[in-house]
Every structure is written in structure tokens, then in C-alpha cells.
Amino acid sequence: xxxxxxxxxxxxxxxxxxxxxxxxxxxxxxxxxxxxxxxxxxxxxxxxxxxxxxxxxxxxxxxxxxxxxxxxxxxxxxxxxxxxxxxxxxxxxxxxxxxxxxxxxxxxxxxxxxxxxxxxxxxxxxxxxxxxxxxxxxxxxxxxxxxxxxxxxxxxxxxxxxxxxxxxxxxxxxxxxxxxxxxxxxxxxxxxxxxxxxxxxxxxxxxxxxxxxxxxxxx
Amino acid sequence: xxxxxxxxxxxxxxxxxxxxxxxxxxxxxxxxxxxxxxxxxxxxxxxxxxxxxxxxxxxxxxxxxxxxxxxxxxxxxxxxxxxxxxxxxxxxxxxxxxxxxxxxxxxxxxxxxxxxxxxxxxxxxxx
Numbered sequence: 386x387x388x389x390x391x392x393x394x395x396x397x398x399x400x401x402x403x404x405x406x407x408x409x410x411x412x413x414x415x416x417x418x419x420x421x422x423x424x425x426x427x428x429x430x431x432x433x434x435x436x437x438x439x440x441x442x443x444x445x446x447x448x449x450x451x452x453x454x455x456x457x458x459x460x461x462x463x464x465x466x467x468x469x470x471x472x473x474x475x476x477x478x479x480x481x482x483x484x485x486x487x488x489x490x491x492x493x494x495x496x497x498x499x500x501x502x503x504x505x506x507x508x509x510x511x512x513x514x515x516x517x518x519x520x521x522x523x524x525x526x527x528x529x530x531x532x533x534x535x536x537x538x539x540x541x542x543x544x545x546x547x548x549x550x551x552x553x554x555x556x557x558x559x560x561x562x563x564x565x566x567x568x569x570x571x572x573x574x575x576x577x578x579x580x581x582x583x584x585x586x587x588x589x590x591x592x593x594x595x596x597x598x599x600x601x602x603x604x
Numbered sequence: 605x606x607x608x609x610x611x612x613x614x615x616x617x618x619x620x621x622x623x624x625x626x627x628x629x630x631x632x633x634x635x636x637x638x639x640x641x642x643x644x645x646x647x648x649x650x651x652x653x654x655x656x657x658x659x660x661x662x663x664x665x666x667x668x669x670x671x672x673x674x675x676x677x678x679x680x681x682x683x684x685x686x687x688x689x690x691x692x693x694x695x696x697x698x699x700x701x702x703x704x705x706x707x708x709x710x711x712x713x714x715x716x717x718x719x720x721x722x723x724x725x726x727x728x729x730x731x
Contacts, residue, residue: 408661411688411709412617418710419623426630448619498664 394576398521399470405492406463413456420449462488469516477519479510479551479599483544486520490527499531500539510546513602518580523553525573526584526597530555532566550601560586560593608634609724610652614644614670615659615686627713633720641665645673652678654724655704657716659686660694668701675702680730682723686711 423445431437462485487503494501530540534557541556562570574584583598611633615621618639625637636653638644641662648656656674660667671683682704687694695706704723707716 408688412620415688415709415711416617416620416623419620419627422713423623423627426627430630445623448623452619495663496661496666 395517395521398524402466402489403463405489406459406466409492410456410459410463413452413459417449417452417456420445420452424449466517466520469520473515474513475516476511477514477516479512479544479553480505482516482519482523483542483553486523486527487542490524494527494531494540497531498537499534501527501542502539503542503544505544506546510544510551512550512599514599515580518576519582519599522573522577522580522582522597525569525576526553526555526595529562529566529569529573530558530595532569533558533562547598550599553597553599555595557591558586558593558595559591560589608632609720610634610654611636611657611720611724612644612647612653612655613637613657614639614641614662614667616640616662617659624711628717628720631713631717633717641667641670641673644670645677648674648677648681653681654727655720656681656683657686657720658683658703659688660698661688668698671698671702680727682727684716684719684723 424442427437427442427445465481465485466489483503483505487501491501527540527542534540538557543554543556545552545554577584577597581600583596585596585598586593587596588594609632611628613621613625613628613635615624615637616639621637621639625635628635636647638647642665644656644658645665647653656671658667658671662670667685671685674681674683683702685695685698685703685706686709687698687706688709692706692708695703695708698706704726705719707719
């Protein structure tokens, strides 16, 4: 798969991704802060003679643990994304990549009241690719789908292994793309082609699909 | 004896908004929590509040849109924005759009309480 120097679009994508992740992380830290504060409030109330409710204390401390786990997951996801630019070609676990990109895209989609449903196979699907480029192409494809689908329709993404690699298929995208999506189509095809990924449309009418055909190995 | 300060908290992070409401109740505030702009607009139809504490970034109807609609219904109620961004610019921008004040995440409860009390007083004096 061809590698190219970092360009402005890459930097914009990197910036948007890290901004989104930092926002998500701050929310989780804020919850941990409030839960810790609540425990402090319970203790202060107990010092003033108010009975302590052990169940409430346990629940609040479990909330803190759960949100710490959530924060770790977010940081791990950011770390994987940061390392995706390390090498021009390496083994990419597409299952993990789909989960990471969908988590990122879901934040943006969620702000518009939209959901992304992703289905990955039970066993790992790996290709040899430029990981950062693939992240970006999939993210762009999901953005295009968000423009093309009627408002509030969920976006459906399936990862399908093939003999030659894999297909990332976004369903229910009309064949006749609306105007705002058509501009994105050209950008998507161009950026995918640089990575050796084919972008295809299939189906008919409103029941179309966009497929990202990812080869198993870099050309 | 002064009535309790009536605050509506609006944030799509359910755990955050309900925990914060509980902490404010412990401090004598009549605090009600909702998790969307739509729910906030429904809540203000049911009862009046002294202050609305409103997250800027929410799915669907965002904080600034919600603030506009709340102010259209009740010009006198004061709004304090919650911003998650690192810089104070969002908060300053929100104040230019009509917010009374803002707080940044993670929230300092004592700082928040001071601002809520100031906003509540402004609402009551304005009515």
C-alpha cells in the first residue's frame, strides 16, 4: 500500500480526533471528580452525626472504579490512534480499528442525534496497511453516510472478511447521493485510492451501500 | 426565611448531572436534573427555576440553542453554562450570547455554588 507524506487533511483529522477524545476524557474525569466529592460529602455528614449509608458509599465508589476503567479505555484508544501513524505499512487488526473509529465517529454522530451500529466478525480480520490512512478513510466514509442518510436514521457498518482482504460496508446509503454528500464522495475516493483501497457502490435506489475494499497486503 | 434556590441542571452525561444534583441538594439547593435540551424545555413548562445550569455541548439541541429558547420563554431566568473545553473562550462567548456566567469541567462545587447564588439573586431581583 503506497505511503505518502503527511498533509494538511491528515493534520486536521489528527486535531479533530484528539480534540474529541480529550473532550470525552474530560467528561469522565468530571464524573470521577463529582463522585469523589459526593463521598466526601457523605463523610462530612457522618461527622456531623448523620448516619452513613454503606450502600450509597459502595455504589459511589463503584461509580468511580467504573469511570476510571472508562477513562483507561479512552486513553488506550487514543494511544492506538497515535501509534497508527508510526509505520507506513504494518499489520492492522480491522476489528479493533472499526471499534476505535466507530467510537470516535459516534461522538460526532451523536451530537447530531444519530447512532452508528457496527458489526464485526467473531475472529480477527487483519490486513497489512497504513493504519492512520485507513482510520481516516473509514472516518470519511462514515461522515459521508451521515450526510447521505435521512436525519436520525442509524448508520450500519459491517466488516466482512474476503479471500483478498476485507470489505467495510456501510448499508442503506442511497445510490443517488444528495448534493452535500457528493462533494465528500470525491474526497473519499481520492484518499482511499492513495492507500490502494477501492470505494464501490452497490445495491439500488435508497437501498444502496458503500463498500471500502481493503486488500490483504500493501501493493 | 428565603426560599431554597431552584436550579435546573442540564447535561447529557447522566451520571454527572444526577451526582451534581445530589451534591447541590446536600447543600440546600432545590436541584432537578435532566439529560437533554428537549427535557429541559419540558421541565421549564412544568415549574419555574431561579437558575438553569446548562452544558454547552449536547447531542441534538445544543446548550446555546436551549438557552435561546429558555430566554424566549422567560427573559428573567439566569443561565450558567458548563463548558468542557480547555480555554475560557467558550464561556466568554456564551456570556456574550446572554449567559450570566460559566463554569469549566471538572467543576469546583464551591465555585459553582457561589455563581448559582449570584445568578439566583439576579433572577429574583429581576422578577
